[in-house]
Amino acid sequence: MPRPSQAHEKRKKLLPIVARAFAELGYRRATTAELARRCEVRENILYRLWPNKKAMFVASIDYVYEQAAGTWQGILSEPDDHNSAAVRLLEHEAEHYGESGLQRIIFAGLSETDEPEIREALRKMYGRFHRFIREQVVAHRNGTEHSALPDETVAAWAIIGLGNLANIGRELGLFTNRGRKRIFGDAGRLLLDGQGG
Amino acid sequence: MPRPSQAHEKRKKLLPIVARAFAELGYRRATTAELARRCEVRENILYRLWPNKKAMFVASIDYVYEQAAGTWQGILSEPDDHNSAAVRLLEHEAEHYGESGLQRIIFAGLSETDEPEIREALRKMYGRFHRFIREQVVAHRNGTEHSALPDETVAAWAIIGLGNLANIGRELGLFTNRGRKRIFGDAGRLLLDGQGG
DNA sequence: ACTATTCGTAAGCGTGTACCTACAATATGG
DNA sequence: CCATATTGTAGGTACACGCTTACGAATAGT
Structure with missing residues (x-):
């Protein structure tokens, strides 16, 4: 019988490198030659793992969500420090948001939205982000009356906007770092439960 | 004496076409050949109006701000309908934001931020936007106490985020359109003066 | 009319691009 | 050990890209 394929493992191993290249260079400048160079393989084998460059990019978009989701799960499972999960997530993002630089892929993707597959991948990613954040907002507000606040759907989108x-x-x-923290802290908290300034 | 140059007028005439091409295609796919085709001239002529493609793009970024600023000035000079200028601007954006599609240039630019000139053009543009919006927030809040709200700087950035x-x-x-209006209306208003839901 | 300058057209140079083919080397289960 | 499939390497194709050069035609002040 044939040699067993290790394509799956190899994909998993190379995807972070590919994603980072797209993040740093954007879609067009991340040429297949450059992707291969960074992965220390020939272009050829990238084309055996994905059918074309677009597929490599779509996989990278998914990877961005998975990375963030992983980090967030870590925070959710931390022991409580008398703050709700939503507040802890907000604090974490205020401190570290965008640190990895991976989110730059999103900008690259937004310049390629006339490719249906890329548009779809981005839609899906934003949808997942929104669902996750909305859940945290609901949990944070649970029960308490907040008549003067936007509803959870709107608040979650606005937080994504931040x-x-x-x-x-x-x-x-x-x-500055301090400025960014105030934006997340003050505006984010205001959207969450009205404790703004 | 020589024939007087009409470069300035020609630049002004072609820039909207160039900017739209960048918005629709992104930086890389808006090839100089395509730009020339849309302008109904040869590439050559574009290179007499701007030194290189990057300069065409930077000019397009500036154009985005000028377009928005023009629209906003129009709204500011309208007769008052017992709403503050800030509220009227918010309502206008809730209705029409992004309609022109020109803002896509920003995404394209954000994928090219390692080009210092492009990065600088974007910085300048965001700075101008922020200054303008902050002024409106200050004017809207003037004097009244809003102890529980983020300060004007933070609020203005958050509104830009929206x-x-x-x-x-x-x-x-x-x-949907309705969803977008709620985001601008509810979240925007909350940031402005706390009248959120 | 002369002339300096701009304008429009055409062609092309060097480089980079996504993607493919052909083939040898390697490793596995039977 | 052998057949079969997966790997890695090398090379190449057809085309598109940013940008330039060359040159004749048009146009304005003197």
Whole structure:
């Protein structure tokens, strides 16, 4: 019988490298030759793991979500420090959001939204992010009356908006670490439960 | 004496076309050949108006701000309908934000932030946006006490974050028109003066 | 009319690109 | 050990890219 395929393992091993290349270079400049160079393989074998460059990119988008989800699960399972999970997540993002630089892939993808597969991958990713955050907002507010606040769906989207902006800010050097923390802290908290300033 | 140069006028005439091409295609796919085709001139002429492709892109970024600023000035100079300028701007953006599609240029630019000139152009643009919005927030809140709200700087950045997200949402079809309006209306208003839900 | 300058057209140079083919080396289960 | 499949290597194709050069035609002030 034939030699067993290790394609799955190899994909898992190379995907982080590929994703980082897309994040640093954007879609077009991350040429297949450059991807192969960074992976220390020939272009050829990338094409055996994925059918084409677009598929490598879509896989990288999924990887971004999985990375974030992993980090967040870690925070959720930490012992409580008399703060809700939502508040702890907000604090963590205020401190570390965009640190990995991986989210730059999203900007690259947004320049390629006329490719249906890429658009779909981004849609799915944002959908998953939103669902996760919304759940945390609901859990945080549970029961308590917040008549003057936007509902959980809106609040979750707005918090995602803060995240995007934090990313852009980090990319362009728009604000200091302290500034970014205040944006997440003050505006994020305001959206969460009205404790704004 | 020589024939007087009409470069300035020509630049002004072609820039909207160039900017739209960058918005629709992104930086790399908006090839100089394609830009020339849309402008109905030869590539050559573009290279007489701008030194290189990067300069065409930077000019397009500036154009995005000028377009928005023009629209906003129009709204500010409208007669008052017993709403503050800030509220009227928020309502206008809730209705029309991202309609032109020009803001896609920003995503394209964010994938090219390792080019210092492009990074600088984006920085400048965000800085101008923030200054403008912050002024409106200050004017809206003037004097009244809002102890539980984020300060004007933070609020203005957060509102910009809402705008970015609205753009992404429009691009990916993440939410309906009504949804987008609620994000601008509810979250935006909350950041502005605490009248959230 | 002269002339300096701009304008429009055409062609092409060097490089980079996604993707493919052909083939030898390797490793596995029977 | 052998047949079968998977690996790694080398090379190449067809095309698109940013940018440049060359040159004749048009146009304005003097």
